[in-house]
Every structure is written in structure tokens, then in C-alpha cells.
Amino acid sequence: MRKRKQSTSDLIFNTMNYFFLILLLILTVYPFYYIFIYSISDSFEAQKGVYLWPAGFSLESYKAAFQLKGISDAAIISVLRTILGTMITVLCSAFFAYLITKREMPFRKLIYRFILITMYFNAGFIPWYLTMKAYGLQNSFLLYIIPSALVGFYIILIKTFMEQLPPSLEESAKMDGASYFKIFTHIVFPLSMPIIATITVFAAVGQWNTWFDNFFLVSDPKLQTLQLLLYNFLSQTNSIAGMTSEELTRNGQARVMTPQSVQMTITMLVTLPIVIVYPFLQRFFVKGIMLGAVKG
Template identity: 65%
Template sequence: MTKPTGLWNISFNIANYLLLSLITFACVYPFYYIFIYSISDPLEASRGLVFLPRGINFDNYKAMLKLPDIYSSFVISVLRAVIGTIVTVFSSSLFAYIVTKNELVWRKFFYRFVIISLYLNAGLIPWYLTMKNLGLKNNFLLYVLPGAIVGFYVILIKTFIEQLPAALEESAMIDGAGYFTIYRKIIFPLSLPIIATIAVFAAVGQWNSWQDNFFLVSDPKLQTIQLILYNYLNQVQSLANMSVQELNRGAAARILTPQSVQMTITMVVTIPILFVYPFMQKYFVKGIMLGAVKG
């Protein structure tokens, strides 16, 4: 069997780079298009854009900032993402550590009971009635408590913890450390790669979630920015008209189109969560790979 020649290797690498570049472009370009559309003059953008914005201006974003309740809803969304992520990370990691201990009575039952939740879904009506009966309607805890323990996160963390050397816990116990002390000072710090991974998952999930807000929150002070902007997306024409009226009160006014409003809303919702990834990226790949080695 002949070995591949140098020319063949070069051709393969070129084809490989071209293919990967096309895939990267196909993934990045839609987001880039939305961005240049949102900062372009609405009338110019409606005539077509390819790679460069036309008539750069930020009137679309100015109009978004003048929407009613936009600031309060943004604060609620940030609080939901931050507090919800912290509660999920702490509860899921602590539960995952507890079910690795043979001393826990009915350890396998509790673990499997949580895992079953990944396969069974009672439906919207039972979920609504349960949340309402628990007093979570028009309650900020609605954003925090239901996602405190997630089966998928428990699997990842439990698998990661089981790969840690048992001698670390044994030496700590000899020195008199209890289970919670071991978890806080040994297990949690050593599990930072997988913790960062589920923190990204949880933060993105909390930020993008709006369905619970839609069904169970009628208080405007508790509504998230996702629901506010979702409602405006369903009324893009009226929003465009309202934005024009708001801008007309200023020195310069531009016509806002429904398409420009849609693109701007998409950017407003997407940009904040993008800042999470750069800080977690170095842990993300390592954590997801190590947490998935064993079943």
C-alpha cells in the first residue's frame, strides 16, 4: 500500500480548510447579518444588505431603550440569570456529591428519581397547576426554584466527582472534616471545569426562558426582557410606529421598519449572554469531555 504523497496531503488540507471555512461562515453570517441590519438605516437596509451596513445609525437601539418597562425587565432578567445559575450550580453539585456516598440511605432511588425527570413530562396544564398551588404565580422564586436541580447537570457532575481520587476525601476525613466541609473545600474547587460548564448551560437557559414568565407572571414588575420583547415582536408594526413617534420628539427622525425592529430586538436579547462564553470557554470543553467519559 503506497503512502499518500505530499501533493495529496496539501490538496486534502486545502479542501479541509475550505470546507471548515464554509461551515464557519454559514454559522457566523446570519448573526453578522442581523447585526449590520440593526445598525443600518432602515430604508437603506430594506433595499438589501450583503456584507457592509448602509447609513450606519443607532436609532433602532435608541427606540428600544425608550420602550416602557425595558429597564426594569432587563434588571429582572439579569437577576434571574445570576441568582438562578448560582442556585442551580450549588443545588445540583451538592446533590450530585451526596448521591456518590454509599452511606446515603436509598441513594440509588433518589438519583434515579431525578434522572427519570429527563424522560417524563406531565404536560403544560399539570405544570401550571403545580406552580400555582406552590404559590409561585407572580413570585420571583418561580425563576429560581423549579430549576434548582436538573437531572442532566447531576449526571455530568456526579460522573466528574467519581473520577476524583478517593484518597483526597479519606485524608480530609482523617483530619476531622465532615461531608459539607469536604464538598466546600475539596470537591467543589476540583470540579470547577464541570461547574463552569453547567454554569454556562444554566445561564443561557435562564436568560432565554420566557414560557414560565408568559403563563405565570402578570405583574409588570416581574416580567423579563425576553417576554417584553417577545410581545413587541408580535406587534412589530405598531412598535415601529410608536418608535417613529418617540424619535420625532427628538432632533432627527428616521423611519423604522418592522424588519429593523425585529433585527434590533434579536440583538438586544442575544448580546448580553454572549459575554458569558469568553470567561467560561477555557473550562467548557475540558469540563464537558471529562464529565462524559463514564456512563
């Protein structure tokens, strides 16, 4: 097929389009890149300015951050919370969404409307706090995974996706004597993998970044998450910088930790795991969301 020759207006439009897209890419990527190069720069040299390349090279900020008290235990709690919490959220929300698609379920429409209401109205902090305490979730690891087992937004997306699967698949399985649970685990859930992968990323990011419940309901240091620990450190960067400087001087190293370098390093430690995982599951996003939002 003969390629159509571009007109002058098309060429101008494409040029401007590429220009703005590249500019948008730079504005999006550069802040994260700046944090990264600042965190690996020499603290003293970085104070003079960091733009495109690290000012010197030093990993003292990371060494100091990994030596902070309790950071290893907090990292383990955060990883366990993210893995277990995401698994429970995905499985419970998916199975509940599957049940709502069944006409045999009593009060199916009423339950679905209650789920929609939770997306528009929130009881507030005090009722949430009292409810968590009443359930005995204070200073308990279950606080991190039980309250998020069912999420209204996830249920709606999964339900809409499942309703688009061919009914003949379930009908043939029922004729063979398969139960609802077996149909869900062997047919519906595997076929819903695009939306499941999308929900998995949403849930994992939410679990990894959340520190609100930890802040108000957990006082046990052994149950402290990495996000809250680093948040506390971030608000005390001046004292941490002074503490790490004393430690480095004691070891015979003439290095000075600045509050800015501590802030950049802590920010990288919090965001890097999600940045690494996100690209592997990003390809499911558009497909999962589009297929799960065709109808309500």
C-alpha cells in the first residue's frame, strides 16, 4: 500500500505532539530521577547542586539508613503485610464479586447497592477507630489484612468483568456436577486474570504505602511497618543526620550526613520496591480496567 504523504499541517501537528509528550515524560520522570541521583551523591557535594548527574558518588546515606534501629523488622512486617494482605483482598473480593453475579443469591441487588454506598459515604475516623478496637485488632497483625479483605471498588470491577464471561462455560460445568466453588476456582478465576492482575497491583500498592492504621492502633514496635518507621525518621532528619555523622566519624570516615540526603534516601527506600514491581504488571492495567468497566 502506498504511504500517504504528510501535509505541512500534519507535520506541524506531529512535531508539536511529540514535543509535548516528551516534555510531559521529562516532567514525570525527572523528579524521581533527581531523588535517586541525590541519594547516591556525596552529601557535601550535593549541597552545591545536583542536576543531571550525581555530585560525586557515595552510598553512605543508604548504609546509614539500613543501620537505623528497627528497620529490618519493619521491612519484614511491611513485606508480609503486602503479600498476605494483597492475597486476601484479591481472593475475598473476587469470590464475593462472583457470588453477586449469581441470581440465586438472596438479596443480591440490595447487597450490591450497599457496596456502592460505601464508595460514596465514609463513617469517619472515630467510628472506624472504635470498630477496630471492638474487634480486638489493636496491636494485632490482623489489623493489616482483615479490614481490607473486601473493597467495594475492586468488587465492582471484578463483578463487571465476570458478567462478560460466556454463561455456557458455567452451564457445562454445572451439568458435570461442579459446585459454585469449583467453578470459581477452575473456570471463572483463571479467565478473570486480566482484572485480577489489575486489582493485585492496586491492592499491593495500597498495602505497601499505608501507615494510617499502624499510626493510630499499633504501639508495639515489633508490629511497626516500614512506612511509619521511615515517616517518623523523615520528620526527624536533622537528628538522624547528626547521629549518623557521629557514627561515621567514630569509624574514622570524614563524611557528613545532611538532612536533605537522609530525606532523599528514605524516599527512595519507600518507593523503590513499587517502582520495580509496577512495570511487570502494568500491561494488564488497560486491558483489565477497560474490560471491567464496559457496563455497571
